[in-house]
Amino acid sequence: MSIDETHHPALQSWVESANAPETDFPIQNLPFCVFRRGEAPPRVGTRIGDEILEVTGLSTLKTVMALSRKALAELRLLLSRTLRADNPDPPKHLIHPIYECELMLPVEIGDYTDFFASIFHATNTGRIYRPANPLPPNYKYIPLAYHGRASSIVVSGTPIRRPEGQLYDGTPPPAVGSSRRVDYEGEVGCFIGLGNALGQPIRMADVEDHLFGLCLLNDWSARDFQRWESQPLGPFLAKSFATTISPWIVTMQALEPFRVPRFSRPLGDPPPLPYLDGEDDRERGGIAITVEV
Amino acid sequence: MSIDETHHPALQSWVESANAPETDFPIQNLPFCVFRRGEAPPRVGTRIGDEILEVTGLSTLKTVMALSRKALAELRLLLSRTLRADNPDPPKHLIHPIYECELMLPVEIGDYTDFFASIFHATNTGRIYRPANPLPPNYKYIPLAYHGRASSIVVSGTPIRRPEGQLYDGTPPPAVGSSRRVDYEGEVGCFIGLGNALGQPIRMADVEDHLFGLCLLNDWSARDFQRWESQPLGPFLAKSFATTISPWIVTMQALEPFRVPRFSRPLGDPPPLPYLDGEDDRERGGIAITVEV
Numbered sequence: 001m002s003i004d005e006t007h008h009p010a011l012q013s014w015v016e017s018a019n020a021p022e023t024d025f026p027i028q029n030l031p032f033c034v035f036r037r038g039e040a041p042p043r044v045g046t047r048i049g050d051e052i053l054e055v056t057g058l059s060t061l062k063t064v065m066a067l068s069r070k071a072l073a074e075l076r077l078l079l080s081r082t083l084r085a086d087n088p089d090p091p092k093h094l095i096h097p098i099y100e101c102e103l104m105l106p107v108e109i110g111d112y113t114d115f116f117a118s119i120f121h122a123t124n125t126g127r128i129y130r131p132a133n134p135l136p137p138n139y140k141y142i143p144l145a146y147h148g149r150a151s152s153i154v155v156s157g158t159p160i161r162r163p164e165g166q167l168y169d170g171t172p173p174p175a176v177g178s179s180r181r182v183d184y185e186g187e188v189g190c191f192i193g194l195g196n197a198l199g200q201p202i203r204m205a206d207v208e209d210h211l212f213g214l215c216l217l218n219d220w221s222a223r224d225f226q227r228w229e230s231q232p233l234g235p236f237l238a239k240s241f242a243t244t245i246s247p248w249i250v251t252m253q254a255l256e257p258f259r260v261p262r263f264s265r266p267l268g269d270p271p272p273l274p275y276l277d278g279e280d281d282r283e284r285g286g287i288a289i290t291v292e293v
Numbered sequence: 294m295s296i297d298e299t300h301h302p303a304l305q306s307w308v309e310s311a312n313a314p315e316t317d318f319p320i321q322n323l324p325f326c327v328f329r330r331g332e333a334p335p336r337v338g339t340r341i342g343d344e345i346l347e348v349t350g351l352s353t354l355k356t357v358m359a360l361s362r363k364a365l366a367e368l369r370l371l372l373s374r375t376l377r378a379d380n381p382d383p384p385k386h387l388i389h390p391i392y393e394c395e396l397m398l399p400v401e402i403g404d405y406t407d408f409f410a411s412i413f414h415a416t417n418t419g420r421i422y423r424p425a426n427p428l429p430p431n432y433k434y435i436p437l438a439y440h441g442r443a444s445s446i447v448v449s450g451t452p453i454r455r456p457e458g459q460l461y462d463g464t465p466p467p468a469v470g471s472s473r474r475v476d477y478e479g480e481v482g483c484f485i486g487l488g489n490a491l492g493q494p495i496r497m498a499d500v501e502d503h504l505f506g507l508c509l510l511n512d513w514s515a516r517d518f519q520r521w522e523s524q525p526l527g528p529f530l531a532k533s534f535a536t537t538i539s540p541w542i543v544t545m546q547a548l549e550p551f552r553v554p555r556f557s558r559p560l561g562d563p564p565p566l567p568y569l570d571g572e573d574d575r576e577r578g579g580i581a582i583t584v585e586v
Contacts (some may be wrong), residue, residue, distance in 0.1 A: 009372075014420065061545060087385055092545070110443065111443050125525075126525065137465075138461070141466060142459050144525075144526050144529070146439065146526040147440040147442055148440060149406075150443070151403050158491075161492030164433050166434060168431070172430075174434055174435070174566070176566055176567070195444075198451075199453070199455075199456075199535075200536075223498070228435070229431060229435055229437070230525075231431070232419070232429055232437075232524075232527070233438065233439040234525070234526040236438050236440070239442070270465065275457075
């Protein structure tokens, strides 16, 4: 992946709202979605300003996610040229106003893994269970994670019912009732497109070939249930009543201009084990993302 | 569900191998599978003796699993009558010898939850981490479980590659290599057919309407990886390199003759919380299953 003409900051679109300086959806972004307008069947689209451009011939994003990196770059170029202000034949019949569209879960999710990616979050959580030694001893060596319930991932805006479960105040038996401590977590979701065969690892240098795009994610949590249920097997019902994701998948291509150098390893931290140390990552850096809640 | 003519012990089939006293697949069983013979597309079948009866018109078990309890009983009755020795017009063209068929994963699995169902297993595992107090304090109140990786569930017989990961002997950093402690677990898998809407709980009395059938399951485990990675978030890579399941789904209807009274609550155990206490279960008992490994 590299910066190409689709990232040029001066590009403008014939969709006027995409040229507003405050928009999150300029022609340089072009995130994918799946939407429905009226009684029509769901279709793949890309967001441009306050509109959705229907990507014709596609009813599911699975096809797009399975494309090679090269084909994805070509598709992005095609969408960019289609939407540019200098397109002599703009396909206005493929444009749908966002307020007339229902946004769907952008893709059927097969599996969902929740990584304990923030050292601050891991330390804060650890303090509840192990005040003297909050950060687990494995934290700096192995990516800690657990599988979540894929079937309760819904699109942002879906009404969420406050879950019922066991409320334990330290004296058995636990009471049963609605969670009093429903919490949210601002996270980034990563969509894995191309998979691997069972038993065939993916080398760090090839990771980006498998990463299709990112979205915002709210990992809803019932903290009272979580504290009672999560030892020894980890969070379960406290997390699986709902996970909401943004309807927009921002592609890795769109994020290429936001590369920053990789952080230096904090003093005293062990070096990453060789199989987790991406040379590519060292050279190309990471992507700077600020999540606001 | 109840005992009906399909369970009668005297029933015989025109498929001779189903009448052998030692067969696991007499006409009273009729488990479902998905199979492929030669270049033909996968089809739904039911096992009878050493043969598979093709269930015509079906390419996926999803359709069967979504049937109501009544419709399932009717389908079972139809299959039973079709295969009975007194059928004047046996459909021999729908019979496939098992040794000529490739057995597939019987259904696309959306989510997979692993329950810590055995108190003996929970106590043994707890001894590793908490020798003084092995059984977690929540164990007798809440069903402990974690989500597994649905995409690494494969049909029994699939070659499994010994996984690579972190080997920690107590002195950092961990080494990286192949697991030396790959282990198996003999378990019973439950297939949930009819689902529920997000936020709509299923009452204990209705649970069996959602339970389609059972299979044998081997929850492969890399014990060395598990010990290092599984605190605080539970098992992850130690379990998700492979889970194998039997290709045969034995329906709940087929198990009806194996009902036994529910065990009495062990002395000193707390009563189940009301929402987990099935009256139906109290009246009808459970199903006695012996798993041999």
